[in-house]
Amino acid sequence: MKLCSQVIGAISLVLILGSLNVKVVECKVGRGLKNTEYYAINCRKHSAVLTDFGGVGDGKTSNTKAFQSAIRKLGQYASDGGAQLIVPPGKWLTGPFNLTSHFTLFLHKDAVILASQVESEWPQLPVLPSYGRGRDAPGGRFSSLIFGTHLTDVVITGHNGTIDGQGSYWWDKFHKNQLNLTRPYMIEIMYSDQIQISNLTLVNSPSWFVHPIYSSNITIKGLTILAPVDSPNTDGIDPDSCTNTRIEDCYIVSGDDCVAVKSGWDEYGIKFGKPTQHLVIRRLTCISPDSAMIALGSEMSGGIQDVRVEDITAINTQSAVRIKTAVGRGGYVKDIFVKGMTLSTMKYVFWMTGSYGSHPDPAFDPKALPNITGINYRDVVATNVTYSAKLEGISNDPFTGICISNVSIQVSEQKKKLQWNCTDVxxxxxxxxxxxxQLLPEKGKFDCPFPNDKLSIENVQLKTCSIKKVF
Incomplete structure (x- = not known):
């Protein structure tokens, strides 16, 4: 293994030319040295390549120990400028591995991380405290492929390298009801601060793709997320009980919600009491015929507040920005601002549901009613729409403070006669x-509000970092 005090890894001439041959070199400066750049919340002083730790990129050899060994070794440099691990060109089969603080995982554009389909390679984790049970099954859950907890300053990025969850094994078990534990997620970071996940292609996750939870100061940018539109629960990005999150410039094709904003489930989420707040989502493109572009809930019992959404596009998607809740959820969804939606081939433009009644167990409190208020939509153009809106609040607990302005909806040939179906709003x-x-009367000419201030996460500037390569 060779480590460099400046960010160096070692990659041959053909990192530019796209070859699969990689040469590991010692740290040096001299003729033939060039840099490849990327952008990150922090750059690293030390660097290594996965092959330094015995990695084999043939798509068949397990690299679980290589990843674990590399990250364990590089974690020693956390207090000395941090370290980065370069995944070079090749197909790198691996089971789950845990990240460390002040660390960057960088994927070359021709690198593919392949998730193992050997179930014994996947460690078991306890259930999440804000959920009280596994999402698929009552017991525990499998670790995510890339996992971390109680970390600071973590970057997962690349030049659009690929992480393939090889989810068909898990989808098949789910459909056959053969799971005793909840399926793995692709990337999960817990109880952490300063997280960046960017410039990658993520495909075929066993379940949710990107799940930051109980964390803060998160930047998710430039992801391409792809799963079959009939794959179960393959949410794209699920910020869950997180504060100060920025999601931007992502393209998602999913079998479930492209983005699902969450904060815990029924009595467990109420007790844990950690909301998702101060979230900005912009320049998102979504395809999901059976789900939402952005869902708020249904697990929202810790609360969701101050969500700012702008310049988003949905194509052949069931609904746009949807609220999902139910009696027993408690919590709140409030101060939601959406500006600039371009929608094509939608079942619903506006959809709010107060009867999304899946519960972790029968112990939920039927008196725990959600507070849904301050929901703002403006500047929407939609074509080929079946229903303009289905807005159903809860009896004796109406959804209030809804504002909708400057909206043009062109209905499809299959349009329904009742275009706006409204109850308890x-x-x-x-x-x-x-x-x-009638419950949403026209009140003259005005624009629904959208905040003028910036969230602190929007002011985070990415630094130009480099990987030095010698040939």
């Missing part, structure tokens, strides 16, 4: 076609 509208329901 209250609010106002302006310049919306087709005409809205």
């Amino acid at each position: 209250a609010g106002v509208t302006s310049n919306v076609t087709p005409n809205t329901c």
